[in-house]
Amino acid sequence: MNAAHLHLMTAHLPIVGIPFAAALLIAGLVGRSDTLWRTGCWAVLIAAAFAAVPYFSGPPAYELVKERYDVSSETVETHAIVARGTSLGLVLLGAITLSLLLRDWQGDPPGKSLKLPLLAAAVLAAYALAWTAHLGGLVRHPELSEPPLRVFPTIDV
Template sequence: MNDAHLHMVVNHFPIIGTIFGIGILIAGIFLNNNSVKNTACILFIVAAIFGAFSMGTGEGAEEMVEDFPNIGKAIIHEHEELAEKFALVLYVTGVFALISLLATVKKFRLAKIFSLITLILALISGAMSINVGTSGGEIRHTEIRENNTVSAPGNENISVEKERKNEEE
């Protein structure tokens, strides 16, 4: 398994784990159920760990695909910049989730506040994850790019819509 494959395996969990964790934490707060809140905190911690794995494999994945047709270094650089910011917020969310988990287990009176701080950080992480996931998907999935072009050998860029019309004719 190379770095690009490993990156594809681990990079989805920080996003999905954060999104599921947000829903579970909101449910735990509304239900005032510590077990549900603890489950969400564990998800955030695991998401942060997978975020570190994803960051660790990103450079190797970049080296493998940066010279592929229709990819280029600019789109990878944009994804890398977004991923670095997301990872930092995700790590802070993971640390607060750990603090929240420990505070809940030890029955500290500030446990509810730590849960709310964790939720706010998770919401920020979740919002950032959308941009990171989309920019990562755009690397190999040209059909989701805003500037949706396909490069044909020997031709300038042709829009996908024009290419489809040509295929229909």
């Protein structure tokens, strides 16, 4: 297995994990279930932790791919820029989630005023992950850009 394999296999874990976690958080809020809420928080932490692997395997994967295939360096750079921002967002989301879990564990469960912003951040992270994944797909599948998806912004590098 090389860096490209590792990157592609692990990149999908947070892409699926964060929306799943957000669904659990929603279910916990709507159903007023602390168990579902905590499970959603743990899912956020696990998905955010797994995001480190594709982040660090991205540059070596690019080196392998550019040697063997004709890939657009501009497309890769755009993907990398958005991936960096998304990764930073996941680190922050994970830190906030961990602090809320620790607070809960210490007997001071967070109220709705803290749960709603966490849920909003998880939904935003899910969108950022989808955008990052779309840009990553364009690296080897340029046909995905026609017609352009209107749900993601375009950036020039």
